[in-house]
Amino acid sequence: MQPADLEAALRPKLGDRLLTVEPFARTAGRVRFRRDGALDLFRTMRDDLAYRHLSMVGAIDWVDHREVFYVLWSDERTEYVLLSADVPADDARIETASGVWPSANWHEREAWEMVDVLFDHHPDLRHLLTPDGYAFHPLLRSFKLHEPEELEVKTRHV
Amino acid sequence: MSEMWINMGPQHPMTHGLWNLRVKIDGEMILDVDPEMGYLHRGIEKISEDRHYNEVVTLMDRCCYVAGFAWEHLYILASEGALHIQPPERAEYLRVLCDEFQRIGSHIMWYAAFVQDLGLMSPFLYGMRDRDLVLDLFQSYTGARMTYEYMRVGGVRSDLPPGFTDRARQVLDWLTQRYEEYDQLCLGSTIFRKRCDDLGTLKAADCVAHGVTGPMLRAAGMKRDLRRDRPYAVYPQLDFDVAVADGADVTARYLVRMEELRQSVRILRQVVDWLDRHPGPVMAEQLPRWLGAPYAPVGAEGYLLKRNFPKGVGFSSVEEPHGEAQAYVVNEGGEHPYRVKFRSPVFANISAARQYLVGYHVADIPPIMGSVDVCVGEVDR
Numbered sequence: 001m002q003p004a005d006l007e008a009a010l011r012p013k014l015g016d017r018l019l020t021v022e023p024f025a026r027t028a029g030r031v032r033f034r035r036d037g038a039l040d041l042f043r044t045m046r047d048d049l050a051y052r053h054l055s056m057v058g059a060i061d062w063v064d065h066r067e068v069f070y071v072l073w074s075d076e077r078t079e080y081v082l083l084s085a086d087v088p089a090d091d092a093r094i095e096t097a098s099g100v101w102p103s104a105n106w107h108e109r110e111a112w113e114m115v116d117v118l119f120d121h122h123p124d125l126r127h128l129l130t131p132d133g134y135a136f137h138p139l140l141r142s143f144k145l146h147e148p149e150e151l152e153v154k155t156r157h158v
Numbered sequence: 159m160s161e162m163w164i165n166m167g168p169q170h171p172m173t174h175g176l177w178n179l180r181v182k183i184d185g186e187m188i189l190d191v192d193p194e195m196g197y198l199h200r201g202i203e204k205i206s207e208d209r210h211y212n213e214v215v216t217l218m219d220r221c222c223y224v225a226g227f228a229w230e231h232l233y234i235l236a237s238e239g240a241l242h243i244q245p246p247e248r249a250e251y252l253r254v255l256c257d258e259f260q261r262i263g264s265h266i267m268w269y270a271a272f273v274q275d276l277g278l279m280s281p282f283l284y285g286m287r288d289r290d291l292v293l294d295l296f297q298s299y300t301g302a303r304m305t306y307e308y309m310r311v312g313g314v315r316s317d318l319p320p321g322f323t324d325r326a327r328q329v330l331d332w333l334t335q336r337y338e339e340y341d342q343l344c345l346g347s348t349i350f351r352k353r354c355d356d357l358g359t360l361k362a363a364d365c366v367a368h369g370v371t372g373p374m375l376r377a378a379g380m381k382r383d384l385r386r387d388r389p390y391a392v393y394p395q396l397d398f399d400v401a402v403a404d405g406a407d408v409t410a411r412y413l414v415r416m417e418e419l420r421q422s423v424r425i426l427r428q429v430v431d432w433l434d435r436h437p438g439p440v441m442a443e444q445l446p447r448w449l450g451a452p453y454a455p456v457g458a459e460g461y462l463l464k465r466n467f468p469k470g471v472g473f474s475s476v477e478e479p480h481g482e483a484q485a486y487v488v489n490e491g492g493e494h495p496y497r498v499k500f501r502s503p504v505f506a507n508i509s510a511a512r513q514y515l516v517g518y519h520v521a522d523i524p525p526i527m528g529s530v531d532v533c534v535g536e537v538d539r
Contacts, residue, residue: 024471024473025239025472025473026239026388026473026474026475027473052366052367053366053369054369055369055475055482055484055501055506056484056486056499056501058486058499060488060496060497060499061497069486071473071484071486071501075366075380075382078387078388079388080388080473080475082473101367101369102367102368102369102510103367103368103369103370103506103509103510105509106505106506106509114203127196128195128196129195129196129199129538129539130196130199131196138201138204139203139204139497143204145204145205145207145208
């Protein structure tokens with residue numbers, strides 16, 4: 001599938017909530033979308049375009065905004081596609097994909113604790129790799145590697 | 159009897175690493191599970207933002223201690239994509255040599271640990287004995303048995319020592335005979351079959367929904383293997399079959415891994431023959447100079463070139479022994495990656511634990527989790 005085909009398939013469903021579809025190496029393309037179109041896009045990708053496998057969800061801190069990206073795989077087409085949405089840094093939230101692909105659950109937990117992006121309606125948004133009550137988001141650019149941080153770690157189960 | 163939560167881990171013979179499986183039980187029945195990860199989290203993605211491109215390779219070995227080469231290859235592919243560098247063909251064959259021997263090492267390690275979970279001690283010793291031969295080979299050309307630091311952006315660190323290919327062929331011959339023994343010990347054992355048949359079933363549709371990949375997915379009858387579906391390196395030139403089984407249970411996962419061991423031997427014979435016939439360079443010639451001199455003092459000539467560094471994003475995926483691993487490397491023009499994100503196959507496979515554990519008994523947990531092939535180093539990163 002070429003980026004133009006992707007755009008032709010997605011534009012009628014999403015309208016201007018679909019921003020661009022650009023070529024991306026080793027994938028069918030990168031779909032940039034507005035975050036209010038997230039759920040519609042996820043459902044279209046899974047149901048109409050047969051991207052039934054969500055490989056990973058990640059987030060990037062660009063300081064002035066944050067980017068959430070998704071990697072999907074289709075067994076029918078043996079092809080990857082990337083989705084990407086920008087969210088403002090002072091209101092970093094987006095709809096969860098775990099209702100569409102259950103595999104998003106843990107990836108979103110990780111993205112939330114590491115890059116501080118909130119996933120609305122996530123069924124189980126708890127810390128995954130860092131301890132409960134850990135107040136820092138290590139993969140933000142503002143988190144300095146060479147400076148010690150003080151924290152109080154709560155035990156999980158008493 | 160009332161319901162209660164018990165902890166299996168972080169120190170438990172079943173875990174094979176540092177993690178905690180919380181299990182909600184009623185008597186012997188499993189009602190719910192909640193895997194807790196993070197005990198081994200070292201912040202590899204964060205540290206990578208502070209390391210030179212070639213220095214990250216060192217961290218990749220620590221991602222998974224039984225599949226270091228696969229992770230090196232994954233990261234190198236993504237970096238080369240971001241930097242627009244093409245390695246020479248011999249380096250690609252050497253990487254496949256590493257990958258496939260690593261797959262054998264990893265699967266034999268899995269076999270040894272898995273059957274020990276079932277209480278069978280002898281196969282464990284046989285497995286460790288045979289895996290050592292593979293590690294000896296690694297040591298002969300990388301100098302290390304586990305943390306190799308062998309692959310480089312643009313190629314590999316060094317060529318093979320004299321006589322390597324003959325030694326490799328001897329090891330492959332030996333392994334081929336041993337695989338028969340493995341099967342006799344397990345598939346020929348009534349105890350093994352009674353313990354593993356129809357256990358931990360996870361159908362293909364559930365695998366896909368929950369992101370499960372690798373031998374677990376192929377054991378459910380789905381023929382997905384990135385070496386065939388999205389080939390990288392020189393896999394298109396090599397002849398091999400994708401191992402599948404259709405039981406979707408613990409026995410099927412065993413069968414898939416055993417077949418993959420045989421297919422890896424088949425691939426390796428072709429690779430070794432090719433390497434014998436085609437000497438050549440193992441590093442790309444047209445590299446930015448600073449890539450070759452990561453420790454040059456700041457201000458040295460090589461360092462000035464970093465300004466010409468192309469911006470870009472690299473994405474790669476490889477069929478790691480545990481499943482489908484992915485890397486996403488963002489480069490913003492500095493000497494360090496701006497952001498590195500990895501997908502660990504075991505991360506996804508464990509996140510589906512509720513799907514293949516609930517409904518079975520507590521005593522079934524070690525064989526089921528054993529059949530998942532857990533490597534905590536790459537889950538926590």
